[in-house]
Amino acid sequence: MTEAIIIDGKTFSSNLRNKIAEDVKSLKKEQGIVPGLAVVLVGENPASQIYVRKKEEMTKAVGMHSVSHHVKADISQQALLDLIDTLNRDPVIHGILVQLPLPKHIDTPTILAAIDPAKDVDGFHIINAGLLAIGKPALVPCTPAGCMMLLKDTLGNLQGKSALVIGRSTIVGRPMAQLLLAADCTVTIAHRYTSNLEALCRQADIVVAAVGIPHFVKGTWIKPGAVIIDVGINRIPAQDPEAKAAGKTKIVGDVDFEEAAKVASAITPVPGGVGPMTIACLLNNTIQAARALSDSTAPS
Ligand code: GUN
Numbered sequence: 001m002t003e004a005i006i007i008d009g010k011t012f013s014s015n016l017r018n019k020i021a022e023d024v025k026s027l028k029k030e031q032g033i034v035p036g037l038a039v040v041l042v043g044e045n046p047a048s049q050i051y052v053r054k055k056e057e058m059t060k061a062v063g064m065h066s067v068s069h070h071v072k073a074d075i076s077q078q079a080l081l082d083l084i085d086t087l088n089r090d091p092v093i094h095g096i097l098v099q100l101p102l103p104k105h106i107d108t109p110t111i112l113a114a115i116d117p118a119k120d121v122d123g124f125h126i127i128n129a130g131l132l133a134i135g136k137p138a139l140v141p142c143t144p145a146g147c148m149m150l151l152k153d154t155l156g157n158l159q160g161k162s163a164l165v166i167g168r169s170t171i172v173g174r175p176m177a178q179l180l181l182a183a184d185c186t187v188t189i190a191h192r193y194t195s196n197l198e199a200l201c202r203q204a205d206i207v208v209a210a211v212g213i214p215h216f217v218k219g220t221w222i223k224p225g226a227v228i229i230d231v232g233i234n235r236i237p238a239q240d241p242e243a244k245a246a247g248k249t250k251i252v253g254d255v256d257f258e259e260a261a262k263v264a265s266a267i268t269p270v271p272g273g274v275g276p277m278t279i280a281c282l283l284n285n286t287i288q289a290a291r292a293l294s295d296s297t298a299p300s
Helices: 009-031 046-061 077-089 108-114 126-133 142-155 173-182 197-202 241-245 275-297
Strands: 036-042 065-071 095-098 162-166 186-190 206-209 227-230 234-237 249-252
Touching: 009 046, 009 142, 009 275, 036 046, 036 077, 036 275, 046 065, 046 275, 065 077, 077 095, 077 108, 095 275, 126 173, 142 173, 142 206, 142 227, 142 275, 162 173, 162 197, 173 186, 173 206, 186 197
Parallel strands: 036 065, 036 095, 162 186, 162 206, 206 227
Antiparallel strands: 234 249
């Protein structure tokens, strides 16, 4: 029996995108600015193509200016840097996103470092990561930003909560930990070498799982009443024998949802939890960047 509140990221994200669409309208009416997002896709990675298409569709749906650069997988690093330089200088572009992963011959940190930090709507630039780490306003990576919105909506004030982040990636785990710290949580970051993970989990009021292993976090690890945020998106064979035999798959998270939902007070489902928040937060970052850039270029 499911006891926990199911955190509805789909509805939350839809409401957020509606609000962003209103903000886009007023920004245009009051300041003549249309926030512009440029998405750069290198090569033909099928998952990246799907993500990028969704980003482009949703950017247009909220009334923003959407620009796409789909370039060949064998583009030289210099040519990619030149493209980023052009986008950095383009006044109608307020946000730049280079879809990851990049082909092996391209050095990802060099590319990310070339993006103007003021247009870095992914929040991956070292300047934005540094600002977040010292607790200053920054463009924040979209998935952790979305997790924080869901957590604040569920719990209100997070002050004094014990939070466990499982995973230390630069895209999710590390910025997530910084955001929880900024919200006055007591934060633990667990990773592949953490020896007492179950015990740490049993003490946590908040668990954010971002490990990329299906059903990694067991229901028995959860502290009664904890809030569980599942960032995992894992494709596994379908459970139903007929569907499995037909080669069907399903998407599951990093948490054993059925078991954890019996113990937790609230939990995000997969799909429909954190996933839909990521693009909404990308659009939120783009509007934030557009406002900041227009303030910085306004005559004083
Ligand atoms: N690839 C997977 N997730 C992301 C993301 O959030 N941003 C970018 N740029 N690439 C990704």
